[in-house]
Amino acid sequence: MPGGADQTLIPFLWRAERLYDDTEIVSRTHEGRVRYDYADYADRARQLADVLSADGHGRGDRIATFCWNHHRHFETYFGVPGAGTQLHTINPLLPDHHVEFIVENADDRVIFVDPSLVEKLEGPAGSAAFDGVEQFVVMGDTVPDTSLSPVTDYESYVAGGDPGYEWPDIDEDQAAGMCYTSGTTGKPKGVEYTHQMLWAHTMTTLTPQGIPVADDDAVMPVVPMFHVNAWGLPFSTTAAGAKHVYPGPSPEPADLVSLIEDEGVTVSAGVPTVWLGIQQYLQEAEGDLSTLERVIIGGSAAPESLIRWYDQEHDVEVVHAWGMTEMSPIGTVASLKSGMDHLDYDGELDKRTKQGMPVPGLEMKVVDDDGNEVPWNGEDFGELLVRGPWVTREYFERPRATEEEFEDVPASDASGESEEQHSSGRWLRTGDVVTVDEEGYVDIVDRTDDVIKSGGEWISSVELENAIMAHDDVAEAAVVGVDHDTWGERPVAFVVPAGDVDEDALAGDIQAMIEADYPKWWRPDAIRFIDEIPKTATGKFSKMTLREEYGDRVHVQDVPEDAAPEAEEE
Numbered sequence: 001m002p003g004g005a006d007q008t009l010i011p012f013l014w015r016a017e018r019l020y021d022d023t024e025i026v027s028r029t030h031e032g033r034v035r036y037d038y039a040d041y042a043d044r045a046r047q048l049a050d051v052l053s054a055d056g057h058g059r060g061d062r063i064a065t066f067c068w069n070h071h072r073h074f075e076t077y078f079g080v081p082g083a084g085t086q087l088h089t090i091n092p093l094l095p096d097h098h099v100e101f102i103v104e105n106a107d108d109r110v111i112f113v114d115p116s117l118v119e120k121l122e123g124p125a126g127s128a129a130f131d132g133v134e135q136f137v138v139m140g141d142t143v144p145d146t147s148l149s150p151v152t153d154y155e156s157y158v159a160g161g162d163p164g165y166e167w168p169d170i171d172e173d174q175a176a177g178m179c180y181t182s183g184t185t186g187k188p189k190g191v192e193y194t195h196q197m198l199w200a201h202t203m204t205t206l207t208p209q210g211i212p213v214a215d216d217d218a219v220m221p222v223v224p225m226f227h228v229n230a231w232g233l234p235f236s237t238t239a240a241g242a243k244h245v246y247p248g249p250s251p252e253p254a255d256l257v258s259l260i261e262d263e264g265v266t267v268s269a270g271v272p273t274v275w276l277g278i279q280q281y282l283q284e285a286e287g288d289l290s291t292l293e294r295v296i297i298g299g300s301a302a303p304e305s306l307i308r309w310y311d312q313e314h315d316v317e318v319v320h321a322w323g324m325t326e327m328s329p330i331g332t333v334a335s336l337k338s339g340m341d342h343l344d345y346d347g348e349l350d351k352r353t354k355q356g357m358p359v360p361g362l363e364m365k366v367v368d369d370d371g372n373e374v375p376w377n378g379e380d381f382g383e384l385l386v387r388g389p390w391v392t393r394e395y396f397e398r399p400r401a402t403e404e405e406f407e408d409v410p411a412s413d414a415s416g417e418s419e420e421q422h423s424s425g426r427w428l429r430t431g432d433v434v435t436v437d438e439e440g441y442v443d444i445v446d447r448t449d450d451v452i453k454s455g456g457e458w459i460s461s462v463e464l465e466n467a468i469m470a471h472d473d474v475a476e477a478a479v480v481g482v483d484h485d486t487w488g489e490r491p492v493a494f495v496v497p498a499g500d501v502d503e504d505a506l507a508g509d510i511q512a513m514i515e516a517d518y519p520k521w522w523r524p525d526a527i528r529f530i531d532e533i534p535k536t537a538t539g540k541f542s543k544m545t546l547r548e549e550y551g552d553r554v555h556v557q558d559v560p561e562d563a564a565p566e567a568e569e570e
């Protein structure tokens with residue numbers, strides 16, 4: 001008989017409220033900086049849960065957010081799963097047709113939306129995909145002029161809830177969260193997180209080999225709360241009883257530095273682009289990072305020069321981590337193993353620049369094209385496969401994708417015909433091509449699929465190619481990611497024109513077509529006209545050849561400011 005209580009999120013909040021009732025939660029918002037403590041927070045999370053329950057929402061109902069990082073968004077982190085409902089965090093940077101797809105696919109009942117994102121949501125909300133949405137709630141105390149309906153403001157919405165609400169009994173296998181990943185081709189794929197997955201992820205995160213937080217830390221997740229629960233930090237920070245600091249909508253480097261200074265932030269986390277932005281800012285302006293001890297960088301590879309700069313200029317340790325939406329998300333962390341004292345600084349940096357070692361509880365293996373494991377020698381490479389208690393075993397309502405992206409999925413199981421099928425041994429194919437050195441440090445060298453990650457956000461090359469090839473004057477088009485100092489990668493389109501065409505006019509048409517259907521930051525930075533797209537032996541576009549042949553020669557201009565993901569924020 002298993003003993004004790006189920007592994008759910010609520011005990012983390014219970015502990016923070018009982019032991020750290022006056023520890024602060026601080027949030028930059030459109031109304032200014034807001035601060036309160038765990039005691040007030042827990043009351044408001046319970047009020048929210050009470051309103052959801054009173055409105056008839058319970059197990060199986062998905063409640064969505066379309067929000068940046070702030071205290072009200074954090075209230076949904078415990079309030080929604082605590083009511084037995086499921087928190088679905090939607091990425092507001094997605095193209096409208098992706099938002100339509102995922103709201104319909106998830107069958108969201110309520111959507112909490114930021115004031116600055118109301119207009120952005122109005123487009124997709126006008127489609128039939130939103131027919132199941134019963135309520136929009138604007139994250140503030142007023143409602144702007146909007147076509148969203150029915151709509152109310154958050155403060156009025158929670159005001160009717162009881163702060164003494166009693167959390168219902170929750171089963172650890174109950175869904176607590178959900179996030180869609182649009183890494184690969186085709187429609188975004190939903191990943192559900194059970195209470196038990198989030199509990200296990202929180203516990204591994206808190207180990208010294210994870211990204212630990214202690215009760216004297218002040219933690220500022222810059223990684224968006226719609227990206228896999230801000231890498232789980234709101235949960236681990238609560239479990240530890242530490243202070244939360246939320247940077248609010250569209251934080252500029254100056255806002256982040258002033259939050260660090262004023263609130264004594266000790267731990268922060270975000271994609272490399274954020275930390276490159278702060279680096280650039282601090283090279284010109286004054287800023288005090290003396291309280292900041294650690295910065296977790298992940299989502300894309302952290303450049304060595306960045307790690308070195310924070311170390312040397314500000315005595316801030318950069319901890320490089322790797323993970324995926326499918327993994328709640330932490331997989332590996334590049335901390336130094338004991339016994340590495342013999343390494344000099346450059347030797348240490350070699351290790352710290354890799355993606356790192358698996359966190360406790362996770363298993364990994366690297367396989368070649370024939371499925372054979374490759375040795376851990378730092379040279380042989382293959383695809384990384386992982387499994388563990390916080391790694392999903394399937395995509396939401398996507399048996400085919402599940403069959404393709406997990407190993408050991410019998411076809412009958414993937415199609416849902418054999419629900420009893422034992423799946424705990426199931427490995428997730430990460431799509432990352434890696435080497436692992438003798439000490440167990442993973443180093444990502446490539447990806448198996450064709451996707452572009454720009455500033456931590458995915459761009460589907462295949463969607464862009466299809467959009468470009470829809471033009472009558474285009475015979476073929478391939479879109480590849482080209483290295484970019486600030487954004488990691490940026491898309492560049494290679495186009496074979498159909499006959500004799502005015503290339504400048506065609507390039508203008510292509511950009512206009514893309515801009516009509518996609519966010520500005522999806523626009524290719526350059527369009528190169530070539531005679532033929534190189535092909536692989538099986539006739540597919542050989543993007544590797546394109547990158548090798550043209551990668552260094554393609555001039556990727558500085559991304560115009562309005563083409564950055566954050567430019568869409570307000």
Ligand code: AMP
Nearest residue numbers: 181298299300301321322323324325444
């Ligand atoms: P997502 O599901 O959006 O979190 O994206 C997961 C993918 O991002 C991984 O499979 C990697 O390809 C990439 N990724 C995440 N972290 C890192 C990292 N530290 N270095 C390089 N790539 C990373």
